[in-house]
Amino acid sequence: MSFYVNDDYLYCDGLKIKDIQEQVPHSPFYLYSLDQITANYTAYETALEGLESIIGYAIKANNNLAILRHLRKLGSGAVLVSGNELRIAMAAGFDPEQMLLNGNGKTHPELILAARHGVMINVDSEFDFEHIQQAARVAEKTVNVLIRINPDVDPQVHHYVSTGIKNSKFGIRNERLHWFLDRINDDSRLNLVGVHCHLGSTIKKTSIFRDATELMMEFIDEIRSQGFEVKYLNIGGGLGIDYERTGEAIPSPADLIDSIRDLLTSDVGLIIEPGRSIIGNTAAFVNRVVGVKTNGNKNFIVTDGSMAELIRPSLYDTYQHIDFIEPVDAEIEAYDVVGPVCESADFLGKDRSLSTPHEGAGLVVYDAGAYCYAMSSNYNLKMRPPEYLVDGENLVEIRRAENLEDYMRLFETTQ
Numbered sequence: 231m232s233f234y235v236n237d238d239y240l241y242c243d244g245l246k247i248k249d250i251q252e253q254v255p256h257s258p259f260y261l262y263s264l265d266q267i268t269a270n271y272t273a274y275e276t277a278l279e280g281l282e283s284i285i286g287y288a289i290k291a292n293n294n295l296a297i298l299r300h301l302r303k304l305g306s307g308a309v310l311v312s313g314n315e316l317r318i319a320m321a322a323g324f325d326p327e328q329m330l331l332n333g334n335g336k337t338h339p340e341l342i343l344a345a346r347h348g349v350m351i352n353v354d355s356e357f358d359f360e361h362i363q364q365a366a367r368v369a370e371k372t373v374n375v376l377i378r379i380n381p382d383v384d385p386q387v388h389h390y391v392s393t394g395i396k397n398s399k400f401g402i403r404n405e406r407l408h409w410f411l412d413r414i415n416d417d418s419r420l421n422l423v424g425v426h427c428h429l430g431s432t433i434k435k436t437s438i439f440r441d442a443t444e445l446m447m448e449f450i451d452e453i454r455s456q457g458f459e460v461k462y463l464n465i466g467g468g469l470g471i472d473y474e475r476t477g478e479a480i481p482s483p484a485d486l487i488d489s490i491r492d493l494l495t496s497d498v499g500l501i502i503e504p505g506r507s508i509i510g511n512t513a514a515f516v517n518r519v520v521g522v523k524t525n526g527n528k529n530f531i532v533t534d535g536s537m538a539e540l541i542r543p544s545l546y547d548t549y550q551h552i553d554f555i556e557p558v559d560a561e562i563e564a565y566d567v568v569g570p571v572c573e574s575a576d577f578l579g580k581d582r583s584l585s586t587p588h589e590g591a592g593l594v595v596y597d598a599g600a601y602c603y604a605m606s607s608n609y610n611l612k613m614r615p616p617e618y619l620v621d622g623e624n625l626v627e628i629r630r631a632e633n634l635e636d637y638m639r640l641f642e643t644t645q
């Protein structure tokens with residue numbers, strides 16, 4: 231584990247986080263472990279040994295350029311959901327042929343960009359199909375496409391992150407499969423390379439992936455019977471992580487791949503699109519306590535970090551573990567950990583048993599690598615925090631703090 235307690239102080243690899251907090255000029259900030267990123271990626275790579283595969287890191291989870299460059303160096307591909315994600319993936323040096331553009335509302339410019347660079351594109355609907363055809367014509371390229379199928383398997387996760395059930399806004403209507411196949415057949419600029427499904431995020435059971443793989447292999451058989459070569463099965467996003475930090479046994483990438491390996495025929499390559507399980511547990515969001523208060527019924531620890539920098543608890547009512555980075559020996563109480571943003575939805579954690587901290591005490595929200603910075607905002611004109619990376623015993627700033635001048639620049643129009 232990259233984050234561990236030693237003598238009541240929290241460390242990230244070789245560095246004491248309290249020392250970092252005292253050294254850096256900003257609070258709050260995000261802190262990443264390079265070793266943990268490498269370990270998480272390598273776990274997928276090892277799990278996939280012997281299979282033709284692409285690990286398409288889901289950039290939406292965390293798009294820090296330094297992190298992207300590191301994952302690219304490790305051999306990762308990239309899964310994109312916008313033209314800008316494509317551009318940042320190019321800037322990070324990813325191979326466009328190892329990239330896939332997903333989405334239910336891809337725009338013309340995004341599709342043309344993807345077609346020009348030879349990025350694979352997922353077909354999500356009838357209109358999306360027509361837009362991809364147009365993009366291929368404009369770009370004068372042949373486009374490798376996958377069809378996003380909706381396997382209708384319940385991933386047993388929060389309904390906001392469940393995407394593979396019948397009522398989801400993603401994917402084609404399966405009964406229309408032949409409509410898509412006929413049209414792909416008729417268009418020499420489109421080349422069907424695979425089928426895609428994504429059931430949802432935070433999945434913790436391999437049986438769910440297995441159920442989906444069984445169904446998807448049936449679709450592959452059906453498509454092949456129509457004379458298509460199907461090179462890839464894309465099983466979508468990766469595994470959930472142990473946000474509760476209770477030591478719950480969450481399947482490893484090896485468990486996941488081993489659970490479906492026997493279903494895959496030797497002529498099918500696997501694409502997997504992990505985001506959270508690559509980057510989630512590699513970071514902590516480091517705050518300072520502004521003060522402690524009570525309203526008689528409830529006690530609050532008020533921190534300088536808020537829903538503006540980390541919205542997952544407010545948005546999904548999800549749990550991310552919170553603890554101090556230094557010894558805090560005062561009385562233990564039940565606290566809501568809240569930020570300074572002017573609304574009651576602003577909390578990082580509720581009903582946590584924590585010692586009563588002194589002002590300025592350091593406090594972290596764990597597992598803040600995925601969908602945290604990436605979903606941050608300027609609400610209340612809070613500026614986005616800096617990001618630091620621990621590389622062994624070295625601290626590297628991998629994104630500077632945003633400042634008000636950056637923000638004010640947006641009002642300098644040309645008219």
Ligand code: LLP
Pocket residue numbers: 288291309332391393428430431432433466467468469470503504505506507542600601
């Ligand atoms: N592929 C597709 C098509 C996806 O929609 C997603 C995530 C992924 C891959 C990556 O899934 P992962 O390996 O990270 O589970 N903001 C939410 C998560 C939304 C995920 C959406 N799709 C959160 O903070 O929990």
